Amino acid sequence: MSRVPFYLLVGVLLLTGIAVTIYRHVAFEVPWAPGEQRQVWEVEAQVNFIADGGPAKVSLALPSNQQGFRVLTENTASSGFGLSFLDDEEGRRAQWATRDAKGSQQLYYSVQLLVAPEAAPPDIEPPSPAPDISWERPYDTAAEGAISRAYRQSADAFTFARELVRAFSGDRQDENARLLLTQFDRPSLLVRLLNQADIAAREINGLMLEDGRRRQTLTTWIQVFNEEGDWVIINPTNGEQGRPDNLLLWGAGDQAVLEVQGGSDSQVTFSMLQHNEPASVAVRNQLADDTLLNFSIHSLPLEEQSLFKTILLIPIGALVVVLLRVLVGIKTSGTFMPVLIALAFIQTSLFTGLVGFLLVVAVGLVIRSYLSYLNLLLVARVSAVIITVIAIISLFSVVAYRMGLNAGLTITFFPMIILSWTIERMSILWEEEGSKEVLIQGGGSLLTAILAYLAMNNPWIRHITFNFLGVQLILMAFILLLGNYTGYRLLELRRFKPITED
Amino acid sequence: MWATPGKLRAKGIIGMNRRNIRYIGRYNDRSLYPLVDDKLKTKLLAKRHGITTPDLIGTITNQFSVKHVAEMVSGQPGFVVKPAKGSGGKGILVVEHQDAEGYIKPSGHRLHREDLERHVSNILSGLYSLGGSPDVALVESLIAFDDSLSEYTYEGVPDIRVIVFKGYPVMAMMRLSTAASDGKANLHQGAVGVGLDIATGTAVRGVQFDRPRVDHPDTGHDLVSLKVPDWEVLLKLAASCYEMTGLGYLGTDMVLDRRHGPMLLELNARPGLAIQMANGEGLRSRLDLIERQSENGDVDARVAFARHHFARRGELQEAMAS
């Protein structure tokens, strides 16, 4: 019987698990540790315009995932307007429309952005080549001059663009530049010159993020493409190349940021606020594109999520049980009973849980020993024990509450049926094998439960199991491997010690 | 206090994990388990193969018949009630004799009719069976064990555990009941285990609660002089259980009856590892040797092979001689 398929399976599980986990970390910036904070920007765009009376239509470009930022959540407020989101090659837009609007109107759009330094820049199509550009005299010679001078001092599209912009800024302005600037607006002039030199370029809008700023407007930047389709951003005022860290690109493509039909005096202003959020919250807020790879619990409603938080911990408890049984050799009463007890400890906290557990089991055992005189059928007896357990738990809750121990109330989280079976088994064990075996198995179960609790309640483990489903595959691989372990158990080293003595 | 894994390996000791995966998992087909996990099935199977077992007085299969148990056992000098699916001595009630007032256990403890009925009822509801599934109670006649063994055991029938691997008897021990084990010869309940030389059936070494022992704790009799009569017959009986069940790694529990000689008490698909303690030797080298044998001969050939290769001189005798 070959073990190759087995190791292959374990290998595949392990690799898939690790790959999926790392993918989630890298692609969605889910951090490894729970406490990590993430910077989140809250940006609000306010659109103002005077409606003419009659139908009005407003279209606002929206930011999308981009280098440095990831869109978390979006909200809009716009009374009386219908709203739809459009998403095409030109970028995402919000479109408000109404049949009848009069007077001053305000529309709001707010977005939460996660600062994500590793986020890759999206692929952007270069603008279609501009039609032939013609200049009036004397600007044609000035343009020619500016282009040929920058051409001489550069090697490729990006350095050319940089030289060109520099020639139009600061003290380096020459005659040509000054002449052209008298007639044209700087960014559009630069784009025009670049296009004339056969370099794809466009104006784009960006928002400089600064904490607490209000009534900000967009600034214009120049996006320059080279032949390979790569692009850079160049500051039109000083020729600096590269995106400042706090620049949020707003909209993409050639369309205007704000288009208003049926209104006038339109303008859009921005206010922004920065705050830190725990990474887990930031992760939860990510708009989940539900692909298979992004398979995540976060797409479920909140209530189901918290349920899953517990369910996903059970394999950890199972792993602890397997470890203790296979590697250590601890005996427990009921294989996975300790995991259920550990789950109850999570609700009650360890100390209250332990005290409660011991109290219930001890009192249960006393009452059970009386039941054994009554000569009952097993099912009836266990049912009687269940009722007894419920009675004990209710009694403890009330007494604890009266005494001002609110922690006592959490005792109701114990799985009562499991407790009853535990009591039943322990009591049989007591009658059959004596108190020593009860202590061994009871102690083993409790020890296992405590270790399982410590593992399952560890914030780091909780964070990892909840956010990386791939970890379940890794756990599975480990458990399979453990199921294949033929070595000695720790306690066997003691048990068999006498044999080695002679 | 602790041995190193290397030392245990050098002694050829097999641990639980290895037993489960390497031997039980590999040689015992799960579909065959019911044959041995249910003592009633084992008994019927043994009957068909001409292997003697203690007489069956009757079975109780439902709660209505529980009242009839007293009727069933009336007239029997002594009897044993056991769960068909029990293990490790759990739920076994040994009654040595009965009188008008009730039933007397080997310890002298007296039970009443209600106690007996409750015990049977508990068995039926699955108290002692694996996973608590409903069970059947067997009533067997009490074994009158061979007189030659009476000094070595206290209040109970000693039984002989033989591990049969692929049909070869590989290791054996006798289990002697003690006051602690309450008339049953199950080691973890406190019975004394005495390793037996496969060649001769003489004592090698003794243990109780996994710790070495040279005499019986209750009778005080030394263990060295122990020698099982009818040894060869017993080994052949054990070895033939391989053909009977098809299980490759098997624990057979045998008893010696005064009149009928060696008998099969029960079979075990997951025999424990304490036998290594009783023999002061690991199973590993013996199992490896058997695994290297290409063909299995018949019962006689296998027993002869085992007696030849696994012969040992008892340490107890060595200790006495020096």
Ligand SMILES: Nc1ncnc2c1ncn2[C@@H]1O[C@H](COP(=O)(O)OP(=O)(O)O)[C@@H](O)[C@H]1O
């Ligand atoms: N018919 C019997 N007569 C006397 N003692 C018995 C009888 N059956 C069982 N016992 C005692 O009970 C012990 C356990 O019985 P066994 O049938 O092996 O059940 P288990 O599967 O629980 O080990 C035996 O070792 C023996 O001491």
Ligand SMILES: [Mg+2]
């Ligand atoms: Mg047995």
